[in-house]
Amino acid sequence: MKTVTILPGDGIGPEVVSATLRVLEALDIGLSFEIHDFGEAVGGVLPETVLESIRRNKVALKGPTMTPSGGGYTSVNVRLRQELELYANVRPFASMPNVRTRWSDVPLDLIVVRENTEGEYAVKEEKREGRVVATFEFTNKGCSRIAEFTFKYADRLGRKKVCVSHKANIIKLSHGMFRDAAYKAAQKYPHIACTDLIIDNYGMQLVRNPSQFDVMLHTNLFGDIFSDVCAGLVHGSLGFASGANIGDEYAVFEAVHGTAPDIAGKGVANPAALMLSSVLMLEHLGMKDAALSVRNGIMKTLEDGIVTKDVDRAAGVTTNEWTNAVITRM
Numbered sequence: 001m002k003t004v005t006i007l008p009g010d011g012i013g014p015e016v017v018s019a020t021l022r023v024l025e026a027l028d029i030g031l032s033f034e035i036h037d038f039g040e041a042v043g044g045v046l047p048e049t050v051l052e053s054i055r056r057n058k059v060a061l062k063g064p065t066m067t068p069s070g071g072g073y074t075s076v077n078v079r080l081r082q083e084l085e086l087y088a089n090v091r092p093f094a095s096m097p098n099v100r101t102r103w104s105d106v107p108l109d110l111i112v113v114r115e116n117t118e119g120e121y122a123v124k125e126e127k128r129e130g131r132v133v134a135t136f137e138f139t140n141k142g143c144s145r146i147a148e149f150t151f152k153y154a155d156r157l158g159r160k161k162v163c164v165s166h167k168a169n170i171i172k173l174s175h176g177m178f179r180d181a182a183y184k185a186a187q188k189y190p191h192i193a194c195t196d197l198i199i200d201n202y203g204m205q206l207v208r209n210p211s212q213f214d215v216m217l218h219t220n221l222f223g224d225i226f227s228d229v230c231a232g233l234v235h236g237s238l239g240f241a242s243g244a245n246i247g248d249e250y251a252v253f254e255a256v257h258g259t260a261p262d263i264a265g266k267g268v269a270n271p272a273a274l275m276l277s278s279v280l281m282l283e284h285l286g287m288k289d290a291a292l293s294v295r296n297g298i299m300k301t302l303e304d305g306i307v308t309k310d311v312d313r314a315a316g317v318t319t320n321e322w323t324n325a326v327i328t329r330m
């Protein structure tokens, strides 16, 4: 029996987590769950019990957590990723049936890989007489391992292109090191094309013609921003954007979206993003049939025109109704 650590989190977290657990339980494949309080319920700290549980089970499925901006505590997500060395953040963005966006007529299938443990988010800020001095760190090890991970992952999925984005024309040494690590890793994969784009040009190219991209490798900050851009381009909502945080030993699966306080507690959140994250988790665990079953349930539900309110405000169904529809189609 495989045990998974479950972290419901804040806002819509408990709603989408319980919807996803219903789907996983319906698979009846002997998964068991160890549920831990996380986020505001434990004062925004990263409890040792949570770390112990993930270290023991190796795999976790988590809801979003609240992070105060400006002041308050450091993001618990950032600490979790650093503590467990979950250095690769993988976010697939593929067009969904019956989800209309500006790009619905062009089938899109993009993968964002984001460096997750250093770069602009390993930041130290210091107040000094009317100034704030911020320093961040890129390491050789960090740049190499994310670049190698990206090509290995692209190769495993039969992908043909990797584009690395950066701002090496201005932030020359650190972003230059990040870009160069990608070209170095690419040498082992001559069948995968490696290109690079300066981030401002990349942003313009992405919104003008997203189908030119395949796998995109980003620094921590750019990956955070461009994941949401891809969600908007490909899905028109954050409700379908799934993700995996992967390290050499542990993996934590979570949706791209945040706590969505505007809809929390109303029973209308789209649970697809976390359900699709659980598909990534099942694939990671080698449970391919189970992964396919959940993915098929989600796709058939959408093909049948059953959507949540983020997709169709008037005709959209509730979180529970949508989950029932997925379970009957798995």
Ligand code: ATP
Pocket (backbone or CB within 6 Å): 012, 064, 065, 066, 067, 238, 239, 256, 257, 258, 259, 260, 261, 262, 263, 268, 269, 270, 271, 273, 310
């Ligand atoms: P946080 O501070 O936790 O990041 P946020 O509201 O700033 O929260 P998101 O939670 O990512 O950012 O939400 C952005 C918008 O997308 C909100 O209007 C929210 O309602 C919507 N949204 C996010 N996730 C979902 C979802 N799963 N289903 C429906 N709408 C969603």
